[in-house]
Amino acid sequence: MLRVAPILVALLGVTSLFAAAARAEDSADGAAFVVVPELQAGFHFLYEQKFPEARQTFLGWEKQHPDDPFGHVAVAASYLFEELYRQGVLTSDFFLxxxxxxxxxxxxxxxxxxxxxxxxxxxxxxxxxxxxxxNRADPDALFALTLAAGMQSDALSILEKKHLDSLHQIKEADAAAEKLLSARPDAADAWVALGIANYIIGCLSGAKRFFLWFGGVHGDRKLGMEQLSKAASGGRYLRPFAKIMLALAARREKQDDLARKLLRELNQEFPASPLFAAEYARLTSRPIPAQIRH
Known part of the structure; x- marks a missing residue:
């Protein structure tokens, strides 16, 4: 029975987390494509691993905007990101x-x-x-569907270890992200889902990649890192997530200079984050401060 890289998940979702945050801030766009202060604050809490505060912020916004799918996506992401963190998934110990x-x-x-x-x-x-x-091409809907499929793929594969079931969600996330990017090429966050999938599948053995190729799932480590770089430089809500994923991939590829740069930036932007502080300390051979040890 084929085991598909479970991380191919966490990576797709919260997770995938994996859709788009556009630079163009048109008043007709939904929350996924504009800077919403409340949501931005919620994601800041999330990236500092302040999960109750993040979830409370997202739930409040979700209640006020029940017709915008991004609010629901943000709530789901808060649960998944917390579980991935508690399980030690988003660390070099796991990636290496x-x-x-x-x-x-x-x-x-x-x-x-x-x-x-x-x-x-x-x-x-x-x-x-x-x-x-x-509207079958609604960008906010495609954004939500991309993230939903990516996050469920993460949960199925890396947390529940239902690797074959996760394949269907991976393909859904990929298809939705492709549609989104064709309509909104400025949706840089969508590259997170594609980049993670390409990188993780590219890490599999040749036999497993061959099997996935017949199922319509491809992989390329170099391309995956290039796609993550696009999200890390041009994303909005998922930019920090793309950065930590790219940094961890760089650790696997022994590109320590790139990993050091990304982790230093994350540590400076989110000084209260125990995750980013610990990863930066590990890479630079510094002691992890007692107050932020996980």
Missing amino acids: NDKRFLRGIDGKPDAGRMRGFYGALRRARDSAQARIKG
Whole structure:
């Protein structure tokens, strides 16, 4: 039975997290394509691993804007990102351990967080599908569908270790992201999903990549890192996520100068983040401050 790199998930979602945050701030655009102060604050909390504060912010915005799918996506992302963090997935210890990187976590994920995650995911998809009925190319709906599929793929593969089930979600995320980018090439955050998928699949053995190729799933490590770079430089809500993914990929590729640059930037932007501080300390052989140890 084929085991698809579970991280190919976390990477796709929160996760994928994997769609688009456009630079053009048109008043007709939804929250995914403009700077919304409340959401920006929520993501800042998320990247500092202040999960209750992030979730409270997202839930408040979601309640006020039930028809915008991005609010539901943000709530789902808060649950998934927290679980990935608690399980130590977004670290060099995980990325540099091939057994864990390609198979997934030990044990089971937290049941409560997973219930919250799947509930928010359902709301996001329902909202997106309602918009799709009126416009099949609706960028906000495609953004939400990309992230929803990417995040579910992450959860299935890396947390629940249902690797074959995650393949369907990977393909859905890829298809939605492609449609989104064709309509909105400025949607830089969409490159996160594609970049993660390309990089992780590119890390698989030749036999597994050959099997996936027949299923319509391809992989290229170099291309994946180039795509992550686009999101890391031009993304909006997912820019920090793209940076940590690119930094961890750089660690695997022994590109320590690139990893050091990205981790230093993340550490400076989010000084209260135990994740970024710990990863920067590990790379630079510095002690991890006691107050931020995970």
